Amino acid sequence: xxxxxYAGKQIEIDDDGFVVNVSDWNEEIAKAxxxxxxxxxxxxxxxxxxxxxxxxxxxxxxxxxxxxxxxLSGVSIKExxxxxxKGPAKLAAKIAGVPKPRGCI
Amino acid sequence: xxxxxxxxxxxxxxxIANHLRKLHNTKEMTIxxxxxxxxxxxxxxxxxxxxxxxxxxxxxxxxxxxxxSNINHIFSEIDRVEHSANQVHLKDGQILDYxxxxxxxxxxxxxxxxxxxxxxxxxxNMFDFYTLEGAKNLAQKLGTWQGGRLVIxxxxxxxxxxxxxxxxxxxxxxxxxxxxxxxxxxxxxxxxLDGAFTKPMxxxxxxxxxxQKNIILETEFNTATADGKNSKLVAYDxxxxxxxxxxxxxxxxxxxxxxxxxxxxxxxxxxxxxxxxLQAKCAAxxxxxxxxxxxxxxxxxxxxxxAAEVLxxxxxxxxxxEELPAHFDGHANxxxxxxxKRALLIxxxxxxxPLPGHFPFAFGPMALLKExxxxxxxxxMFSWLYWNFLLPARPLPGIPSKMSLKxxxxx
Ligand SMILES: Cc1cc2nc3c(=O)[nH]c(=O)nc-3n(C[C@H](O)[C@H](O)[C@H](O)COP(=O)(O)OP(=O)(O)OC[C@H]3O[C@@H](n4cnc5c(N)ncnc54)[C@H](O)[C@@H]3O)c2cc1C
Numbered sequence: 001x002x003x004x005x006y007a008g009k010q011i012e013i014d015d016d017g018f019v020v021n022v023s024d025w026n027e028e029i030a031k032a033x034x035x036x037x038x039x040x041x042x043x044x045x046x047x048x049x050x051x052x053x054x055x056x057x058x059x060x061x062x063x064x065x066x067x068x069x070x071x072l073s074g075v076s077i078k079e080x081x082x083x084x085x086k087g088p089a090k091l092a093a094k095i096a097g098v099p100k101p102r103g104c105i
Numbered sequence: 106x107x108x109x110x111x112x113x114x115x116x117x118x119x120x121i122a123n124h125l126r127k128l129h130n131t132k133e134m135t136i137x138x139x140x141x142x143x144x145x146x147x148x149x150x151x152x153x154x155x156x157x158x159x160x161x162x163x164x165x166x167x168x169x170x171x172x173x174s175n176i177n178h179i180f181s182e183i184d185r186v187e188h189s190a191n192q193v194h195l196k197d198g199q200i201l202d203y204x205x206x207x208x209x210x211x212x213x214x215x216x217x218x219x220x221x222x223x224x225x226x227x228x229x230n231m232f233d234f235y236t237l238e239g240a241k242n243l244a245q246k247l248g249t250w251q252g253g254r255l256v257i258x259x260x261x262x263x264x265x266x267x268x269x270x271x272x273x274x275x276x277x278x279x280x281x282x283x284x285x286x287x288x289x290x291x292x293x294x295x296x297x298l299d300g301a302f303t304k305p306m307x308x309x310x311x312x313x314x315x316x317q318k319n320i321i322l323e324t325e326f327n328t329a330t331a332d333g334k335n336s337k338l339v340a341y342d343x344x345x346x347x348x349x350x351x352x353x354x355x356x357x358x359x360x361x362x363x364x365x366x367x368x369x370x371x372x373x374x375x376x377x378x379x380x381x382x383l384q385a386k387c388a389a390x391x392x393x394x395x396x397x398x399x400x401x402x403x404x405x406x407x408x409x410x411x412a413a414e415v416l417x418x419x420x421x422x423x424x425x426x427e428e429l430p431a432h433f434d435g436h437a438n439x440x441x442x443x444x445x446k447r448a449l450l451i452x453x454x455x456x457x458x459p460l461p462g463h464f465p466f467a468f469g470p471m472a473l474l475k476e477x478x479x480x481x482x483x484x485x486m487f488s489w490l491y492w493n494f495l496l497p498a499r500p501l502p503g504i505p506s507k508m509s510l511k512x513x514x515x516x
Contacts, residue, residue, distance in 0.1 A: 066261070078341060087325055
């Protein structure tokens, strides 16, 4: 837990660097978090995934997994790995300001 | 007359049917269980088949024998649930009505969803051990294998019993030692997680254990293709892992009838379920239990057992028109076999991660997050408890359904 400045705003983040309050988020903050993770240019497909993630989280109270993103977001799993290298669900969740996908237990 | 229909006669379905039968006689309640076959597998036993510790016939019993008398049963594949009509359609054409429906059809492996996995090499140099067939074939292979690179790969989460693949790695280390060829075997554990396990404290502990046993851990490996012909795994980020023998834990999903049932499931065909009351999101008179649910806890027999007590209480309340009183806490309790006749024990729930300490009482006798002989005996005794306590719905002595902090070191 701690505070961190993104786009001129103090944001509460958890130990893994995920935004704690979903409502703290805005697009400028998303860009700042993305830049911090070496994604300096968010294109339309990035935003499609980010917005889908926020929508799904608001509906279900749960962060979707890569498989769920691949089936539902309109972006294939292969593309997801190109857009958000390494762990697409994790990275996209971080940028979208929703909790870390539980990856299951 | 109350009409209860239970889909699935495995761990959860059998327990709920037997429990309800004890509380209500046949004049008060009809109970019907639907399953596709009469073969009840003690699934935790599958882990031991490849190493010849259990024989296949030791972990299989007839399903009907586990159900008390006066429970109706139907053997058929389920076609779909129509919740707005309170009806279940079976593949054999029957249509069943219910007042209350319990869904307990578990999770199954879907190897065909990973590119190449069921192609060339499937059941030859690429195996699973989550099915009886797979475990048997792997036993044959291991028995004559002369060594090389053994890769254990979890394709994606969620899976049943998330510690089972780790246990497989530990047992493989032991098994090749016993056969005197451990120096000819390289063991690699490739997981999509960022550590050996999801929960931080247990993950750290298990990671140490892997390295002590000289098992190489490859994290954040997201398998795109299993290529049996060229003997390698390829990840989405283009990393490759060559293997001589692959033990795959394929993608899991709920049964395909869920996809055909309006409103019932999520994109992986798991039934969207309230994590506290166990009620399905789509209808107040549908409940779900076990591996088929979306509960954020392990898909494990122990979880199913603890959840069953909550479910029965809520079913009784629902029939009386009362508010659902019981709340499940996600309690899980898993023995982790680590080879050389020792095991770990972890106990946790939605809120509390596995902690070190003692179980079930402040003094033990079991130790948490520690390798002991007694934990191994606990693991081996679980099979007896399964057939004699868990399925007949008898409470486990000393182990309440709610997780207790007694004996746990919380700081
Ligand atoms: C290798 C392995 C090791 C494990 N080790 C452990 C362990 O050490 N400890 C532990 O607690 N748990 C362990 N588990 C997990 C445990 O076995 C499961 O969590 C438990 O059995 C779940 O019970 P269930 O009732 O949800 O599903 P199941 O017991 O799987 O029952 C589901 C039933 O539904 C039926 N069914 C499904 N679809 C249909 C359909 N369309 N039509 C008709 N019938 C259908 C199936 O035939 C089956 O009988 C392990 C599992 C595996 C695979």
